[in-house]
Amino acid sequence: MVLQHLLHGRHDPAAPGAIGRARAYAAVTAVAFAGRRRSTYGRLVRLGGARPGDRVLDVGCGTGYLTDLLARAVAPGGTATGLDPAPAMVDYARRHVRAPGCTFTEGVAEELPYEDGAFDLVITSLAFHHVPEDRRERALTEMHRVLRPGGRLVIADFRPPRRGPARHLVGATAGAVMRDNRTDRLAALIDAAGFHHRDAGRLFPLLHWERATKPARDAS
Template sequence: MSDDHTRVRDFFSARAADWDNRFPDDGPAYRAAASELGLRPGGRVLDAGCGTGRALPALREVVGPQGAVLGIDLTPAMLEAATRAGRDREGQLLLGDVTRLPLRDGALDAVFGAGLISHLPDPGANLRELRRVVRPGGTLALFHPIGRAALAARQGRQITEDDLRAETNLRPLLSGAGWHLTSYVDEDTRFLALAVRQD
């Protein structure tokens, strides 16, 4: 395991047990974001870096009982917390690495990533890997239940110019990885960037 992976796993392992208690009111924001993925009943979606699986119920609502919902995370403690919360009933949980997904090319209609991009070791290459598993015309959603400024304030820091989530940085990053940014919202109450896989 790389140093980046070890750091991410250590960070989230230490926080897994209390993660959901820290953010108890995020459900409506997840549902609103999931509804914008363009998924239909029977669709196939991956929650990349799913953590405790907070997005899985919202994703299941969109694709219905015939759809496929997968959640993959690097941290066993997060997946254990997801199972304790019963979210394994909403989708299949996989222990794995979003930088090397165990999925065939074009297997999915969409990928959902909550708080994901800031934890990717090589964002350009990793976004290409997410593109690989999505069908042509499929969607990527990069989400956070609060915007960049609100998150920075919560963490007691300032937004910097090199923030990957800034539209001026994110648009070319996505384009270089084969995605076309179609929508960008950065408000206090949510961050949501939607992109479509380019052929």
């Protein structure tokens, strides 16, 4: 579990999946996407339908790479807010992301520090498997709460290889949380939180995405 030790740093019981080593994470992702990070994350921005004037929340924003692209897509007039429990990530993002309308806050997905209906789009990439399993329902309920009626949700997460040496390699380097990540359970969780599930797909290198909307007239 080399990567886990390299990236996570000090354990935080309030956010056990927090990644405290921002510079190491930035270096690892630059390599892992093999030069295709920009196009992969650009695709996520388009999947979310981010457009000028939108208010967007990036949950588990890490170094702010996606938040930056989102801020550019929602300009002029929009805002992109990145949220992450790791102070080192938030600090890194604040120092490196320069796009206008971009802000970063410390916090966890399962307790979002925003008002009901504050966002048009909530998006999260490679972060959902870091939320402890027994808090994932709560995290989705929170995402639903902070979206306006008719707002959009995009969850992109790591899709581990099903078998073979690649699966063992993921377990040995990144640990069981990534090796055993069940992206096939996301759709049911999304439905249970009150979203209308729309579609799902795959992206390079090993990403699974789900897309949903909050009903325009919320029954709750």
